[in-house]
Amino acid sequence: MIDDGNVLTRRDFVRGSVGAAVTASLLGGALDSEAAPAIKSWVAVVRDQAALNPANQVNETVLRQMLTEALKAVTGKPDPASAWRVLVRKDDIVGLVHTDHLNRTHPELVDLVKTTLKESGIAEENIWMVQGSPSKVEKCNALISLPALKAHWLTGIGTVFKNYITFTGSPSSYHDANNANLGEIWTKPHVKGKTKLVLVDALRPLCDKGPQPDPRYMWQYKGLIAGTDPVAVETVCLKVLMQKRQALRGEPWPLSPPPMVVEMADKRYGLGTSNLDEIGINRVGWMEDVLV
Numbered sequence: 001m002i003d004d005g006n007v008l009t010r011r012d013f014v015r016g017s018v019g020a021a022v023t024a025s026l027l028g029g030a031l032d033s034e035a036a037p038a039i040k041s042w043v044a045v046v047r048d049q050a051a052l053n054p055a056n057q058v059n060e061t062v063l064r065q066m067l068t069e070a071l072k073a074v075t076g077k078p079d080p081a082s083a084w085r086v087l088v089r090k091d092d093i094v095g096l097v098h099t100d101h102l103n104r105t106h107p108e109l110v111d112l113v114k115t116t117l118k119e120s121g122i123a124e125e126n127i128w129m130v131q132g133s134p135s136k137v138e139k140c141n142a143l144i145s146l147p148a149l150k151a152h153w154l155t156g157i158g159t160v161f162k163n164y165i166t167f168t169g170s171p172s173s174y175h176d177a178n179n180a181n182l183g184e185i186w187t188k189p190h191v192k193g194k195t196k197l198v199l200v201d202a203l204r205p206l207c208d209k210g211p212q213p214d215p216r217y218m219w220q221y222k223g224l225i226a227g228t229d230p231v232a233v234e235t236v237c238l239k240v241l242m243q244k245r246q247a248l249r250g251e252p253w254p255l256s257p258p259p260m261v262v263e264m265a266d267k268r269y270g271l272g273t274s275n276l277d278e279i280g281i282n283r284v285g286w287m288e289d290v291l292v
Contacts, residue, residue: 037277038278039280041228041232041272041273041278041280042073042227042281043225043226043229043232043235043279043280043281043282044070044073044224044281045223045282045283045290045292046066046069046070046073046223046225047222047224047285047286047290048066048222048285050062051063051066051222051223052222056204058109058203060108060112066223067080067109069284069285070199070226071226073284074087074197074228075087080119081119081120081121082120084120085120087197087228088122088196089141090122091126092122092126093128094126094127094140094142094144095128095129095130095136095137095140095143096114096128096129096130096143096144096146097130097131097144097145097146097164098131098146099131099146099148099150099163099201100131100132102152102158102206102210102212103149103150103204103206105147105201106201109146110129110146113146114127130143131166133166134167138190140194143195144195145160145195145199146163146201147200148201148202149200149225149241150241151208151210151255152210153210154175154179154257155174155179156209156258156261157237157238157259158209159234159237159238160198160231160233160237161182161185161262161265162174164182164185165182167185167188177257180260180264181261181264182261182264182265183265183269183271186230186269187269195230197227197228198226198228198230199225199226200225200226202221202222202225203220203221203222203224204218204219204221205219205221205240207244207245219244221291222286229271229272230265230271230272231266232279234261234265235262235275236279238259239292240291240292241255243291244291247289
């Protein structure tokens with residue numbers, strides 16, 4: 001059952017801070033003495049212990065139930081077909097944007113999103129795979145972002161905002177300290193306002209950065225993280241990564257480069273909220289080591 005009252009009240013993002021201060025605040029601090037701010041955005045964290053077997057194979061029946069719960073938490077609708085009808089129109093050209101490198105989006109999740117979109121009445125020919133194609137994105141009315149949860153050696157965190165980096169024509173201009181500008185991509189005319197849902201594949205995240213995925217830093221989180229506010233979703237994703245990194249080292253383990261994108265997507269580009277005090281979290285299912 002969704003726990004609508006289970007809201008974070010720790011000030012995990014320090015206003016006006018980036019870099020090391022972001023890392024320190026994500027790992028927790030003193031409770032704020034002032035009254036808790038109003039919730040601006042909600043994020044669903046759905047987990048199931050049976051989502052993966054010991055060989056990291058996906059249980060597709062369980063994954064479908066997890067998607068149902070995630071969509072229900074976001075839209076209030078009881079099944080995927082009715083939930084998608086809240087998020088997209090029947091005549092939309094829907095672009096699916098998956099992660100295709102480092103820690104790839106599980107194909108079972110992509111296929112399930114396609115299947116349930118078709119069940120909602122979207123024609124198969126109107127569901128496009130658009131990763132890496134600005135021209136296709138331009139023709140879409142709606143985008144569903146399907147990144148995998150991961151750290152990244154060039155942008156700190158490589159999940160929500162980095163998922164659209166190929167839509168710019170100049171990905172390298174957003175690397176290193178310039179990851180602070182990744183939110184800019186979401187304001188470009190061929191992208192702006194089109195993302196209807198961010199659905200993060202957190203089945204088996206990567207908490208250290210590559211350039212090749214290191215199995216030592218991958219673990220079975222067995223989750224989906226979903227919302228309509230991309231900044232709020234990225235904030236929750238970053239919290240999960242930082243908590244896992246601290247658990248592995250037994251002490252704070254900052255990302256490099258610092259993931260400035262998260263706060264700047266809020267403060268500079270106005271794309272959502274990066275303050276965990278203002279983010280409500282619907283936690284559904286298996287809660288062991290939930291990390292948020």
